[in-house]
Amino acid sequence: MKKKLWNPIFGGIMIGIAMLLTFFISGRGLGASGAMTDFAVWLQNFVAPSVNQSSKYFSKYVANGANPLDDYLIYMAIGILIGSFLAGLVSKRLKFEVLKGPNISNKGRLWFALAGGIFVGYAARMARGCTSGQALVGGAELSVGAWAFMFSIFAGGFAVAYFVRRQWI
């Protein structure tokens, strides 16, 4: 049987401790989207290396033959993947499935997932971070920009929720 989820307060404290550990040990915050961009730029290096070299945005990832995967956040992403897999294993929640509301097909849900991912990837680069690296970390650092980013995320989500309700409720 599936194990019950953690109480949200307990889960929040655990994630808060993970953040505090990055501050105390590494003098910086945790993050996720940075590693995903590293990986995408690394992939792009196989397909179109000239794009990385000539791009004003990507060239810093590969400057002087640097490997985009040699990054703190890549190590952290490896940890996230292992940690979540272990948690899924012990709570008996490992399963190949597409999660969605009752009123949409699997195929429809996957198109929405792709579109949402493109928006999120685009916006995370514009914001210099995502919900983890910008909103949570900046939130704890009391950063004005991060708090504005977080409330803006909720505003964007609530603004579009009605139009995608078929997918979820």
Added chain:
Amino acid sequence: MIGPLVSNGIISGSVNSLFAVLIGLLFGYALQRSGFTDSRKIAETFYMKDVHVPIVMFTAITTASIGLWGLSLLGLMDISKMYFLPSYLLPMIVAGFIFGIGMAVGGFCPGTSLAAMVTGKIDAIVFIIGVFLGSLLFGDQYMLWEKFYNSDSNGVWRLDQLLNINLGLAVLLITLLAVFGSFGMKKLQNKFWGKND
């Protein structure tokens, strides 16, 4: 032992990378056990149908904030050696709005999609492909955004400076916001959707 350990030379860069894996492990474990690998749970935030995601977020921020500024107060953390995120206010507001649209449409954010992928969620795998495409697209269109991206730059800018209050008071205020916000959101959830958990 005063933090940050790596900046103070107490641990080496490679040990720091090892710690990154271990901290990521805790982060990923907590994301999964809090239910963040289920896109429905994340999206239901935007219908107030399940407010556990923002409650976890506010609790995490408060915990880390009390810890960071508390350690600094106790002299156990040298914040002058820490990297703080700079504020680019307007670009972050605009990006946040687009990001929020993406979350309600896609059902994940980057960290939760990574955690969900390894528990077999196929929608997370597709979402991740989208994130790759989106971040490469931003890089390709960077020239269009460059001026805006670097605009409204305020450096490291904290809430206590914005409100012109004591730093400790600012931490207390976000703690109160987290506590009352969590109770308030739970009340709204129960009002709109009934007590279902």
